[in-house]
Amino acid sequence: MIKVENLHKTYGKNEVLKGISTEIKEKEVIAVIGPSGSGKSTFLRCINRLEEPTSGEISVGGTVITEKNVMKVRENLGMVFQHFHLFPHKTVLENLIYAPMKVKGISKAEAVKTAEDLLRKVGLFEKRNDYPNRLSGGQKQRVAIARALAMNPTVMLFDEPTSALDPEMVKEVLAVMKNLAESGMTMIIVTHEMGFAREVAARILFLEGGQLVEDSSPEEFFSTPKSARAKEFLEKVL
Ligand SMILES: Nc1ncnc2c1ncn2[C@@H]1O[C@H](COP(=O)(O)OP(=O)(O)OP(=O)(O)O)[C@@H](O)[C@H]1O
Numbered sequence: 001m002i003k004v005e006n007l008h009k010t011y012g013k014n015e016v017l018k019g020i021s022t023e024i025k026e027k028e029v030i031a032v033i034g035p036s037g038s039g040k041s042t043f044l045r046c047i048n049r050l051e052e053p054t055s056g057e058i059s060v061g062g063t064v065i066t067e068k069n070v071m072k073v074r075e076n077l078g079m080v081f082q083h084f085h086l087f088p089h090k091t092v093l094e095n096l097i098y099a100p101m102k103v104k105g106i107s108k109a110e111a112v113k114t115a116e117d118l119l120r121k122v123g124l125f126e127k128r129n130d131y132p133n134r135l136s137g138g139q140k141q142r143v144a145i146a147r148a149l150a151m152n153p154t155v156m157l158f159d160e161p162t163s164a165l166d167p168e169m170v171k172e173v174l175a176v177m178k179n180l181a182e183s184g185m186t187m188i189i190v191t192h193e194m195g196f197a198r199e200v201a202a203r204i205l206f207l208e209g210g211q212l213v214e215d216s217s218p219e220e221f222f223s224t225p226k227s228a229r230a231k232e233f234l235e236k237v238l
Helices: 038-047 070-074 092-104 108-121 137-149 167-182 193-199 220-221 230-237
Strands: 002-011 015-025 031-033 055-060 075-082 155-161 187-192 203-208 211-216
Touching: 002 038, 015 038, 015 211, 031 038, 031 193, 038 055, 038 155, 038 187, 075 137, 092 108, 092 137, 108 137, 137 155, 137 167, 167 187, 167 193, 193 220, 203 220, 203 230, 211 220, 211 230
Parallel strands: 031 187, 031 203, 075 155, 155 187
Antiparallel strands: 002 015, 002 055, 203 211
16 A cells, blocks of 8 residues: 655665665554654654655555655545644534545535535534634644544554643643544554554554664554664653
8 A cells, every 4th residue: 555665765874764764554554663863753744744754655546656746645645643733714524525625626515525524523613613823722633633634544643632631631731643543544653652543553663763673563563663763762751
């Protein structure tokens, strides 16, 4: 579904990604973990070209992403950020119908129906006519997830979706993500939530210093990490 080949990203003299290669299969749920500054967000942002790779190749569904087709490919990649990025002057429902109507040309009636179904799924149907500033952080993030899903993406990318939330809000967002994973969505999640990664992910990608140090199952990674670097990291965070 997604193939990353020898991905490099450099900011000035700072080589942030040093040749990452991996493949993500359809319906796979991947947790990307690693120390702060290891390149996790940059890796994710290169996949949908929010950052332009310095070199290397990324393909989605067999299509190599180029400058020309990036907008089209991006339509299939839903993205959820740490800081929700909702439109503040649109209601919850309007936030969900805007892009499907504008980008995909879907009729308003159809967009509203999809939006309402998604809001029910994330438990926020009752809030559909509220503005984002009336919502808690956890509710905003659930709206952001529903909004990304409204584009009917084939892959969902999450960049530390719970890092900006108060602890009591984290659970409700992780529950929505877990449901999504169980529904068969292909997901790549940059996260510091080790419990969630262990429980929900099929594979862990451990990055350090811009390198993919380990690519293993959660069982293997959390109980018997192969590298000294992963061992050291886990000793600090668990
Ligand atoms: N736009 C940018 N311009 C210059 N340097 C950048 C930019 N974005 C990221 N970096 C640098 O790239 C490195 C990796 O950053 P990145 O955000 O990918 O790490 P991360 O593993 O996601 O960290 P964290 O867990 O703290 O979010 C850091 O040294 C960061 O300062």
